[in-house]
Amino acid sequence: MWRNYLTVGLRALAKNKVYAFINIFGLAIGLAACLLILLYVRYERSYDDWLPANDRVFQFQSYYKSKFSADRFDNQGVPYATKAAILKHFPQIESATYFGGGTSITVIKDGRAVSPDDARLVDSPFFDTVPLPMARGNHQALVRPGSAVLSESEAVRLFGTTDIVGKPLTIETMGVKADYRITGIFKDIPKNSHMAFNLLLRADFPSLYEQGGNPRFLTEWGWTGGWVYVKLRPGVDVADLNRQMLAWEKANIPYEVDNGRRSNIGDDRDYALVNVRDVHLGHAQGSAMTAGNEASSITTFAVIAVLILVMACMNFTNLATARASQRAREVALRKVLGATRGQLIGQFLAESILLAALSMVVALAVAELVLPWFATFLDADLRIRYFGADGVLLPVILLVALVGAAGGAYPAFYLSRFQPSQVLKANKSASEAEGSGRLRSGLVVVQFAVSIGLMACTAVVFAQSMYARSLDPGYNREGLIQLYGVGSKPLRGREDALIREVQALPGVQSVGRTGIGVNTGNTSNTTVIVPGHEEPISIGIYGIDAGYFPTMGIRTVAGRVYDRNRPADDMTTPVPEDPAAERALAVRGGNVVINEAGVKRLGFASPQEAIGKTFQFGIKDEYGGAMTLTIIGVVADSRFRTVRTPIEPIMFLHDTNSVFWMEVRYKGNPATTMTALEGVWRKFGSELPFDAEEADAIMARTYKRIDARAQIFGVFALLAVVIGCLGLFGLAAFTAERRTREIGIRKVLGARTWDIVRLLVWQFTRPVVIANLIAWPVAWWAMRDWLNQYDARIALGPTPFLLAGGLALVIAIATISAHAFRVARTNPVHALRYE
Structure with a gap:
């Protein structure tokens, strides 16, 4: 039986090659886009999952809110003095470390100053709190002051090899030159981490800052120059600790006289412990070691992935219902020969899942080909793994089953209910499925509402990006070099x-x-x-x-x-x-x-x-x-x-x-x-290392990630339009074929080619017009909130929405006009010769 179902299903695809191509290719594009977006979403949400004991490691953050204005600054960094205070107040903390130092570090190598890549000072055994995987040495590498550890890549960059444990390293910081000994090499920190450093130096902070003429750094509560991380004891509830922060501030942060008034420095600051896995997408991005992201942006990408997949499924349902009437006689004959409704539902669902599986194979091939470019463009370490804890094989199988079932459910249940006597008596092999026309129109409206909405949002994002780049900064960036140190x-x-x-x-x-x-x-x-x-x-x-x-x-x-x-x-x-x-x-x-x-x-x-x-x-x-x-x-x-x-x-x-x-x-x-x-x-x-860069290059690098996300958003919006047009193309082809006899009669009665083209074009553009009325307010609401995060932003006028709607209408008309014109020019004799 299943062999027969498979044979019939393959023959049905072979008989209707246009239908098969549109369905497989359209669904493949949707699946590939969905896979790529979800890979990126999973990557963004996987930050610091790789860190051992990450559920117990927290970053201590500070949130500044001015008492006298609307100024606020959510900071990942905290003053050096906070570490000792938090350790003293909370016995639930197993260990804590401070690193950063608020100063530049220079390596003196062969008598020449070399700027290390992301070097930091640490004041304690760092690995007791943040247990990075080691390549050489162990987590005792930073127990003693005067110790240094490097990442594998930094060791190779500075020494050409990682076999350097025990070698000396001359460091200059704050004008103080000192010799350190390399005691370990840690594995390179993955890209999906909010931390960024390649050299850690265990310094004697009191002595170093005294020699450097800056001892106030160690005691000033208003001076932020580094980060504090803590490791909680097993079973400690961090929410309970955060509820005690106000009492901690009052007990530990000193009072000072500010403009003749006695005030507590902590009055305009709040503090909280944030798990390392939540830092990248958290609201505190001040003093971040790496560029963070917004949870709302990642949610938006996930929504786009789901919308694209839903559109692809709608295409499948649309085309399947359009073909349903062509298989009415087959269903009737199967029922006459004894097939049950459950068997017919199983047959059509199996065909749908087969089509989804073929589409998934194509989608995986497309994703594999596009992924290197996609990952480079987003500066993300994206890979498709089929097996293991993060493998996609099981999700892919589930997605095929879900998409196949979702796309084929309506056609399967609808086709299986045909009554053999009515179909065979009335010769309904080419009749319209009752109610399916309204369903297809509704699905086309939803598809184009999504497409128009995404196009309008893309236009706003692009316009804001161009505005940000072209906005007068109030100074002349061209011909300006910035030199640090x-x-x-x-x-x-x-x-x-x-x-x-x-x-x-x-x-x-x-x-x-x-x-x-x-x-x-x-x-x-x-x-x-x-x-x-x-x-x-x-x-x-x-x-x-x-x-x-x-x-x-x-x-x-x-x-x-x-x-x-x-x-x-x-x-x-x-x-x-x-x-x-x-x-x-x-x-x-x-x-x-x-x-x-x-x-x-x-x-x-x-x-x-x-x-x-x-x-x-x-x-x-x-x-x-x-x-x-x-x-x-x-x-x-x-x-x-x-x-x-x-x-x-x-x-x-x-x-x-x-x-x-x-x-x-x-x-x-x-x-x-x-x-x-x-x-x-x-x-x-x-x-001192020479650290200079052109101002234009600095801002270009700053906007690169923002622009990349905006461009990716535009690419996927375009894919949504393509998927919608593929479905419209297929529907136009089947509708034109089904209405060949009607068109022949109209021509015999005097209808001109233009009249028939206009009739068919209006039938398919009417849902697009309705889609605009749905898409515009939704897109306006979404873009209003998005633009509110910018201090300088474009005015949200009607132009992007009118352009998106007009473009969708033009695309729809262009998609169906070719079919309409071809059918309208057909000789009516060919359609009516059997009447």
Whole structure:
């Protein structure tokens, strides 16, 4: 019996080659797209699943919310002081480690400074808390200070081999040079991890930061420069610990005097333990080691995968119901010969599952071919494994059964209910299935509603992406090189000489130093007291020098910017701190430049009104407790980060102790300028790596992942349209064939070719018009919420929706017009010769 069913099913496919191709190819595209998307979704949700004991390893995060404004910053990093406090307060913690250090690390190899790839300082046996798989050595590798471990790839990059355990490694950080001993090699961290480091150094933190002239880093609760990870004891409920965080803050975070007011530093911060598997898709992405993602974006991709698969199943159902009437006589004859309804249902479901299996084979081949490009494009380590815990073989089998059953259920149950007497008596071999026309129209409406909605969303995403790229950032990125490390200790006292030599290079037009560079990710804020305002006001604070604004090309809106010839502009004091100089500066006061957002934040009506106004800036009590700052200039707002991040209200201080980046404006060949710049840098900073990049390249790299996701979204939206059109193509072919006799009669009665084409085209475009009415409001609602995550965004007008609807209509008309025209031109004699 099953052999007969298989033979009949294959012959039915062979007899209707167009039907077989459309169904197999359309379903294969849907299955392949679904597989690829779900592989990506599973990959994004698999972050840090590979880490041993991951259910007990947590990252300690801090969430800043200003008491005086809407500013907020959800941070994966925390101050160094939090580690000891959390260990003391929670005995449920088995171990904890701090790593990061808030400083750059340089490897001195063969007398030359080499910049390691993601190097971090650790203050304790790191592997007790985060048990990374080891390639050489064991988890005791970082027990003693002075130990170093490298990843396999970093060992090969620096030494050409991983057989380096026991070798010395010379490190320079904060101007302190020290020898470490390599005690282990850990396996490369997979891409699906929120952690990123290739070199870990077990340092003596108190001694190192004392020598580096920065002991405050270890005690300041407002200074974030690294990450704290904890490992909980077995059976501990992390939710219970997080409920105790408010009490922990009050018991451990000290009070300070801020602008003459006693306040707790923790009043504007919340803390929580977050499992390592939830960090990548979590809401805290500040100070992230790797670029995170949004859970909502991953959910969107999963929804698209399901929609594409549903559309492919709808195609199958549509075409199967269209062919149902052609198999009515076969069903009737089988029933006459004794076949039961259950056998007929089994036959048609088996045929459906066979078709789904053939489609899955094609889909897997397509997925295998496309996967390398797909993975590279998304910068993800995507692979198809058929066996094992993450194998796709069982899901594929289940998907074939599900798709086959879902796609063939209606045709199977409908065909099996035909009454032999009615079919054979009325010769209904080519009749319309009762109610199936309405079903097919409904399915076409749903398919095109999905397609139109996805096209409209794609148009909005593309427009927003182009807008983000073309938006004026408030400074000139073209011809700008950003160099890191200018504030390092080895350069201290020689910065002016370095700048003079850089300015003397051919093609260099100007040079400036800054504490806020192009998408550097660092944030710094403080509170000030403005006369007439009872509460302190939060505002960003960054150091620059007099060359910064001219070099960046930032426009002056009112007043003036800093001038090297005006000593009163300079607020730089000696390093290390000189109490006498600090007190003298506090008495003298200082001049500041603010941006336009700062004008609004400080409560001034216009930039011109702000010029000459003063406010109080809190400093240490021993230096006077407050300093008067005078606004001398207002500059245009600049967007140093992506369009997702709101423009920060900023006051710029002329303070070269708080600069980390050098900005170099040049004209000419970028490669030549970069080479010359490196030569000067090596001359002054032989113990510092040359870390420079063009500003345009920095932002291009920043937007790369965002653009990639948007483009992938567009590709899958296009696939949804293709699937919908394939189904429409098949329906048009079968409808035209079924209505051949009707068309012949119409032509005999005087209908013109154009009349018949218009009749058939309207029959299939009417559902597309209805689909627009469904798709537009849904797509508008989804895109409104999506655009709200951007600080600068396009206006959500009707254009994307009208374009999507119009394009869908054109595609539908083009798809069915060829069939309609061919049938309309057929000689009616061929259709009516048997009448």
